[in-house]
Amino acid sequence: xxxxxxxxxxxxxxxxxxxxxxxxxxxxxxxxxxxxxxxxxxxxxxxxxxxxxxxxxxxxxxxxxxxxxxxxxxxxxxxxxxxxxxxxxxxxxxxxxxxxxxxxxxxxxxxx
Amino acid sequence: xxxxxxxxxxxxxxxxxxxxxxxxxxxxxxxxxxxxxxxxxxxxxxxxxxxxxxxxxxxxxxxxxxxxxxxxxxxxxxxxxxxxxxxxxxxxxxxxxxxxxxxxxxxxxxxxxx
Numbered sequence: 001x002x003x004x005x006x007x008x009x010x011x012x013x014x015x016x017x018x019x020x021x022x023x024x025x026x027x028x029x030x031x032x033x034x035x036x037x038x039x040x041x042x043x044x045x046x047x048x049x050x051x052x053x054x055x056x057x058x059x060x061x062x063x064x065x066x067x068x069x070x071x072x073x074x075x076x077x078x079x080x081x082x083x084x085x086x087x088x089x090x091x092x093x094x095x096x097x098x099x100x101x102x103x104x105x106x107x108x109x110x111x112x
Numbered sequence: 113x114x115x116x117x118x119x120x121x122x123x124x125x126x127x128x129x130x131x132x133x134x135x136x137x138x139x140x141x142x143x144x145x146x147x148x149x150x151x152x153x154x155x156x157x158x159x160x161x162x163x164x165x166x167x168x169x170x171x172x173x174x175x176x177x178x179x180x181x182x183x184x185x186x187x188x189x190x191x192x193x194x195x196x197x198x199x200x201x202x203x204x205x206x207x208x209x210x211x212x213x214x215x216x217x218x219x220x221x222x223x224x225x226x
Contacts, residue, residue: 008152034214043202043217044155087155099170100215102147104154 003027004103006088012109017078021106023088024070032091033064035073037084038105044087047073078110115139116218118203124224131190133221135203142208144186145215146170146178148199155202161186162208193225 006023013019025033033050048055050062050071061074071088088103119134137144145160147170157170159178167178175197179187186205190197200222204215 032213043219045217046214049214099145099157099160102155104152 002104003092003101004088004090006086006103006106008104008106010107010109012111013078014111015078015080017110018074018076019078019108020072020074021086021088021108022070022072023103023106024068025088025090025101026069027090027092027101028066028069030090030092032100033062033071034089034100035060035062035071036087036089036102038087039084044102047086075108078108080110080112083108083110116203116205116216118201118218118221120221121219122222122224124226125190125193126226127194129193129225131193131223131225133188133190133201133203133223135186135188135205135218136184137186137205137216138184139205139216140183141205141216142183143206143213143215144180145204145206146176146186146188147202147204148172149202149220150199158188193223195225197223198225199223 004025035047036044037047038044050064054063059076063072085105085107087105089100116137146158147155149155161167161180177189200220202220203218206213206215
């Protein structure tokens with residue numbers, strides 16, 4: 001079983017739609033969770049951290065469910081510019097927790 | 113703004129050649145990382161370093177070595193390149209400490225081994 005699993009997609013949605021991605025992780029000791037965004041042929045960049053209480057940043061909402069070991073990302077009012085691959089990222093507990101494990105990514109395509 | 117730079121965007125080498133990939137960060141970060149990214153496999157950690165001259169193996173270190181002689185610079189070395197090392201190589205850096213922190217990535221080097 002992969003340490004961090006995501007549906008690779010692609011998710012094809014029209015502009016203005018709401019779309020949600022889920023991600024599951026296997027290490028119950030993980031403490032830090034993130035969503036990164038990667039545009040085509042570019043490097044990954046941090047989109048948002050995920051906190052236990054859930055957090056929102058504009059149109060983006062991240063939630064964490066520790067009991068079920070999954071993380072979600074909700075995007076409201078999708079824009080064309082949201083088209084990208086979204087990477088679910090979890091820390092692992094090797095070597096003082098500085099290492100991150102990346103999911104394979106979920107590809108989102110927003111159409112006019 | 114954090115800046116992580118990599119020496120080449122594209123590189124073509126022949127099987128058996130020694131390959132050096134350089135990464136430099138300008139934010140005085142303690143930690144530096146080398147990943148490779150392949151379709152369907154995502155990002156996989158090759159090596160990381162938490163201090164000058166310190167290194168730790170990641171998930172796929174075979175066929176690679178690293179060097180960190182200065183805090184800002186982390187080099188990935190392919191001693192004898194093979195075709196299965198054709199990939200996108202991404203360097204990243206982050207602050208030190210025991211808490212996993214945001215990693216900042218360089219633009220990547222697309223390496224082709226013929």
